[in-house]
Amino acid sequence: MAEVNDPALWRDALPWPGAETHKHNRGRLGVVSGGPLNTGAARLAARAGLRVGAGLVKVLCPPDAAPIVASALEAVMVEAFASPDGLETLAEAMDAVVIGPAAGLNEATVQNLAALARTGAVLVVDADALTIFKGRGVDLFASLDRDDVLTPHEGEFERVFPGLLAQGREAAAREAATRAGCHVVLKGAETVIAAPDGRSRVNGNGSPWLATAGSGDVLAGLIGGLVAQGMASFEAASVAVWIHGAAAEAFGPGLIAEDLPDLIPAVLRGLRP
Ligand SMILES: NC(=O)C1=CN([C@@H]2O[C@H](COP(=O)(O)OP(=O)(O)OC[C@H]3O[C@@H](n4cnc5c(N)ncnc54)[C@H](O)[C@@H]3O)[C@@H](O)[C@H]2O)[C@@H](O)CC1
Numbered sequence: 001m002a003e004v005n006d007p008a009l010w011r012d013a014l015p016w017p018g019a020e021t022h023k024h025n026r027g028r029l030g031v032v033s034g035g036p037l038n039t040g041a042a043r044l045a046a047r048a049g050l051r052v053g054a055g056l057v058k059v060l061c062p063p064d065a066a067p068i069v070a071s072a073l074e075a076v077m078v079e080a081f082a083s084p085d086g087l088e089t090l091a092e093a094m095d096a097v098v099i100g101p102a103a104g105l106n107e108a109t110v111q112n113l114a115a116l117a118r119t120g121a122v123l124v125v126d127a128d129a130l131t132i133f134k135g136r137g138v139d140l141f142a143s144l145d146r147d148d149v150l151t152p153h154e155g156e157f158e159r160v161f162p163g164l165l166a167q168g169r170e171a172a173a174r175e176a177a178t179r180a181g182c183h184v185v186l187k188g189a190e191t192v193i194a195a196p197d198g199r200s201r202v203n204g205n206g207s208p209w210l211a212t213a214g215s216g217d218v219l220a221g222l223i224g225g226l227v228a229q230g231m232a233s234f235e236a237a238s239v240a241v242w243i244h245g246a247a248a249e250a251f252g253p254g255l256i257a258e259d260l261p262d263l264i265p266a267v268l269r270g271l272r273p
């Protein structure tokens with residue numbers, strides 16, 4: 001049976017800055033952007049990662065997207081890569097990297113994921129970086145480590161783990177984490193967080209206001225921002241899903257994904273000892 005995701009389970013593990021903290025040891029997060037017409041999703045994830053406390057956040061983008069990305073960011077930094085090897089070099093300096101939101105359904109996304117997997121960064125794999133492995137999930141799983149996190153909605157889950165949902169969402173997420181050998185966050189009204197060691201949690205504070213384009217990109221950035229700060233992936237995913245729900249519920253009607261990152265500080269204040 002899965003636990004109900006609740007702050008009592010992870011409140012003491014939240015990362016708070018101390019007197020000796022500086023931006024480089026507070027967690028470095030990279031977010032891979034798509035091309036010039038597909039940069040917004042990465043910016044949403046990056047802003048969420050910064051708001052949840054990562055000290056330094058960079059959008060990593062193809063060269064032709066760099067002017068567009070840079071013109072719409074302030075504290076989030078931008079670096080361009082011209083090849084998977086170039087991305088690997090940039091990611092070596094990161095504690096965690098998000099890949100998938102508007103990354104592109106093409107071979108470049110497969111190669112970029114492989115490049116990231118050669119680094120020591122924890123990976124949060126979402127959206128296009130899941131869909132591109134439709135029907136060949138094993139190729140994805142082969143490159144992942146146990147601390148990596150997959151964040152599928154049900155459509156993406158079915159592409160990577162065909163047929164598993166017939167077991168029910170909780171059992172499916174647990175089986176998926178075992179098969180993939182990493183963490184799986186099966187998104188939905190009751191998001192399930194599953195670890196490869198068999199642990200699982202069901203989130204109870206989901207908000208239907210989250211049914212809006214880009215909210216999943218924000219969640220990927222939240223998870224990335226927390227693992228970058230050194231949280232274990234299971235705890236980071238649990239915290240991120242809960243903060244995401246609390247932020248959306250606090251805002252309510254009219255919520256769009258752009259609102260979510262700026263709602264995070266109030267939720268964090270409520271969790272502070
Ligand atoms: N601001 C931005 O730039 C945004 C970019 N986005 C990116 O846009 C690209 C395409 O997004 P799409 O929404 O078309 O891709 P999806 O894979 O989310 O949707 C494609 C199809 O999957 C199914 N599906 C979607 N959500 C489902 C669910 N919860 N349960 C069951 N089936 C579901 C539906 O049949 C849908 O038509 C992705 O790369 C995505 O990351 C989106 O994240 C939205 C925001």
Ligand SMILES: Nc1ncnc2c1ncn2[C@@H]1O[C@H](COP(=O)(O)OP(=O)(O)O)[C@@H](O)[C@H]1O
Pocket residue numbers: 127153187188189190191206207208209210211212213214215216217218219244
């Ligand atoms: N009805 C709902 N109730 C609670 N949470 C929801 C609901 N609909 C969507 N969500 C949440 O919103 C997010 C949507 O993510 P996703 O489908 O990946 O969107 P996108 O790709 O547009 O960013 C997920 O975290 C999901 O759990």
